Structure formats: structure tokens, C-alpha cells
Amino acid sequence: MTHDTATLLQDVLARARKAGAESADVLMVESTELGVSWRKGKSEGLNRAESSGIGVRVFIGTRQAIASSTDTSDAALSEMVERAIAMARVAPADPFAGIAEAGMLAKNIPALDLYDAAEPSEDALVARAAQAEAAALAERGITNTEGAEAGYSASAVTLAASNGFTGSYRSGMHSLSVSVLAGEGTRMERDYDYTVRRFAGDMKSPDAVGKKAAARALARLNPRKVSTCQVPLIFDPRVARSLLSSFAGAINGASVARGTSFLKDKMGTELFGKHIRIIDDPYIPRGLGSKPVDAEGVAGKKRAFVENGVLTGWLLDLRSARQLGMESTGHASRGLASAPSPSSTNFYMEAGEASPEALMRDIQSGFYVTEAFGMGVNMVTGDYSQGASGFWIENGTRAYPVSEVTIAGHLLDMFKNLTPANDLVFDYATNAPTLRIDGMTVAGA
Numbered sequence: 001m002t003h004d005t006a007t008l009l010q011d012v013l014a015r016a017r018k019a020g021a022e023s024a025d026v027l028m029v030e031s032t033e034l035g036v037s038w039r040k041g042k043s044e045g046l047n048r049a050e051s052s053g054i055g056v057r058v059f060i061g062t063r064q065a066i067a068s069s070t071d072t073s074d075a076a077l078s079e080m081v082e083r084a085i086a087m088a089r090v091a092p093a094d095p096f097a098g099i100a101e102a103g104m105l106a107k108n109i110p111a112l113d114l115y116d117a118a119e120p121s122e123d124a125l126v127a128r129a130a131q132a133e134a135a136a137l138a139e140r141g142i143t144n145t146e147g148a149e150a151g152y153s154a155s156a157v158t159l160a161a162s163n164g165f166t167g168s169y170r171s172g173m174h175s176l177s178v179s180v181l182a183g184e185g186t187r188m189e190r191d192y193d194y195t196v197r198r199f200a201g202d203m204k205s206p207d208a209v210g211k212k213a214a215a216r217a218l219a220r221l222n223p224r225k226v227s228t229c230q231v232p233l234i235f236d237p238r239v240a241r242s243l244l245s246s247f248a249g250a251i252n253g254a255s256v257a258r259g260t261s262f263l264k265d266k267m268g269t270e271l272f273g274k275h276i277r278i279i280d281d282p283y284i285p286r287g288l289g290s291k292p293v294d295a296e297g298v299a300g301k302k303r304a305f306v307e308n309g310v311l312t313g314w315l316l317d318l319r320s321a322r323q324l325g326m327e328s329t330g331h332a333s334r335g336l337a338s339a340p341s342p343s344s345t346n347f348y349m350e351a352g353e354a355s356p357e358a359l360m361r362d363i364q365s366g367f368y369v370t371e372a373f374g375m376g377v378n379m380v381t382g383d384y385s386q387g388a389s390g391f392w393i394e395n396g397t398r399a400y401p402v403s404e405v406t407i408a409g410h411l412l413d414m415f416k417n418l419t420p421a422n423d424l425v426f427d428y429a430t431n432a433p434t435l436r437i438d439g440m441t442v443a444g445a
Helices: 003-019 074-090 122-137 206-219 237-250 253-258 318-324 356-360 411-416
Strands: 023-039 042-060 063-069 142-161 166-182 189-197 229-235 278-280 303-307 347-349 365-373 383-394 397-410 418-420 435-443
Touching: 003 023, 003 042, 003 074, 003 142, 003 166, 023 122, 042 074, 042 122, 063 074, 122 142, 122 166, 122 206, 142 206, 166 206, 189 206, 229 237, 229 356, 237 347, 237 365, 237 411, 253 318, 365 397, 383 411, 397 411, 411 418, 411 435
Parallel strands: 229 365
Antiparallel strands: 023 042, 023 142, 042 063, 142 166, 166 189, 229 435, 278 303, 278 347, 365 383, 383 397, 397 435, 418 435
């Protein structure tokens, strides 16, 4: 945080209090984004965006309002504060809204190594994308490409509030992806791979990304259909993480407080097997979901939301915590023009003991899911139904590709019958190892 930024935010707080706010907070985000797209050996796009924005949230009693601006001139800041105050005076009362009490505030901002100051050049990003696509196209059987994209982003976030909190941190991200097609005519299959990391040196190489995308597309050629049945399912990690995302959504304090989560009455219930532990940790160095403090100035901590299979807590910001008669868990997230709401940070299921191969070994007939799609997860009821593709399992091994099927069950049953493998890798903000789930329905031909 520069002296100018700190002074600017304190000035906005002073304006808000002078205009009639009883309390207030102000958020400033400065960001840079750089991206390139590359297809069939040619550049298809290059973009760079730099932005700076500021948002103020004011409280008059239990009434709150938010206004934001990308203009930090004196006149624009005055107008932003006046607009927020005017809206707060007519906003409906919210007894659960308000900034943090002083005793809840984070005492320090830990250094988590989230920012790579070495911004790549446009040429470097083009080279990454071109190399990834070339590596994929070099694989025999790859016949077309949807292109490759490489990007870099960086941001500086500063929060100040009338309760005395001021904090700032920087973060950044490098990304690379490629998508290719195998086969000819109506028998073509598509797949992809990508890598995202805080630091460029931690990324997979462009060659590795391209070769992985090609291998995945080639493996999907000549898919078969299967008859409707009930069999064990193996979820590839990139699909398994979507199940964990559904669980994170179900324990979101805002949903629980509204009564729109199928887990709203399950606190203290054994939802998973006794060997299951699910963690949220905001302080993983270089973690893709890491942040040193939440959007309300409250410190988070590493905690288990499932311990020995038992649901132990909700993801809470201040408002949802007050609604539920609890304390914030430091999971508030916020945009410049929106009020805080809970969200996970580095959310993951701990690895099990068996390898993915061992999980499949006793399956005489089953389904290995590599892709799930559709909007078939009902967070109110817990019903689960998704379109899927992957590979049929015969005698403990993947036998042939399968497409155009639907997998269905209920999330409570899926959680209870879930076994994790030992291959947990932190490739995303939400991560899970390969998962085996027994007793699900595969709806096919």
C-alpha cells in the first residue's frame, strides 16, 4: 500500500463520516490484465487492460448502501460519497449489517508470496501459447485446434474502515490453456489442458500442457454408449473438484441463513465416512485461493469443515454469522459495488491412502468420469444429475471411451459413499483427489 493510497482511503472515510455515516469502509482495487490467443500458428488476439476502482460502503443505523467509481478526482469522490449517503437514508433496515468490531480485526497481514513482480512481455505470452498448441498438433491423430491462450493478471487490494482497520496486499496469476480436436468429420472429439499458478516458474511447461490436451482428446475417440445401470463411479480430479464446490456452496453461511441449502439442518451430522477431512486454508503460500485477510478485515485460519466425516461449521462473513448467532470465520469476499458475502479460499479434501488404480481394481463394471456438464445440481434439495463422458471400467481398468450418458444420485448419498485416492494436487483453489462413489445411476441407451 502506497502512502497516496492510504491517504486517499482515509480521505474517503472522513468525507463519509462528515456527510452523516455512522460507520463506513472503503475498498480500492488496482489491476492489470494481459492476455493473448493463438490458433493454427497465428495470433488471434492480444489485450491489455489496466483499471483502478474504489468503492465505499456507508451505514446510517442499520441501513447500508454502496457506491463505486473509477474516477478518484476530488469531485468524483465527493459525488460517490453523497450518492452512497443518499441511498443509505432510504435503504431498508438490516439488523445484521455492519462492519467488524475492533476486537475481531486482523492484527497483521501475513506475507503469502502471492505476487510475481516479473510481468511477462506480450512476446513471452505469445511464445507460451504457440508452443503449447504446436506440441498438441504434433501428436499423431490431432486434426484441428480451438487454439491456445496465455495470460497474466495482477492486482493490489486495499481496505480501510472506520473501525481502525487498514490493510493491503498484492496478488497475481499466470495461466496457459490449449484445446484441440482428434479424429475426422462427425467422429471428432475435443479435450483440453491448462495450468494456472501464482508464479510463472511453477507452471507446467507449454509442451506438457499441449501433450496432455492431445492425449486426452485422442483417448476419447470412438466412444460407445452404455445401457442404464447402477455401478461404482470413479471421478477424475478435475470432476471431483466440482463435487467439492457443491459442498462448499451448501455450507455457505448466506445460503444456510436463507434456508436454501440442503445441509441447513446438518451441523454436527456425520455426512461422510469417518476417514474424510475437508479443509479450508487461506494461508497456503502461493495458493490459488489464498488471501491474508478477508474483505471485512477479519483474519481467517486453517480449519476443518469436515472432521472424521462430521460437518463442523459454515463458511461465514459478518452478516451471515450474525444471522446464525455465530462468529465470522473470515470468509468475506467483496467487489467494489457489492456487499460482502462468504466464499471459500483454498478448499480441499485430504487425500486418502489408496492409489486411483487401487480404487478401480475390484470394479468389474463401472464408469470413470472425466467430464460432467449441465445445470443439474439442486442446492436446495441435494439432487444431482449431470451429463457426463469418460471411460467404461471393465475388470478393474479403463476399457473404452463412453459419451452421452447421465449420472445421477443424491449428494447426501454420494458424500456417504465416497472414498478418496492418494493423488491430491493443488491445481485450483478448490481441490479434490480422484474419488470413488458407489451406488450411483448411469443413464444411457
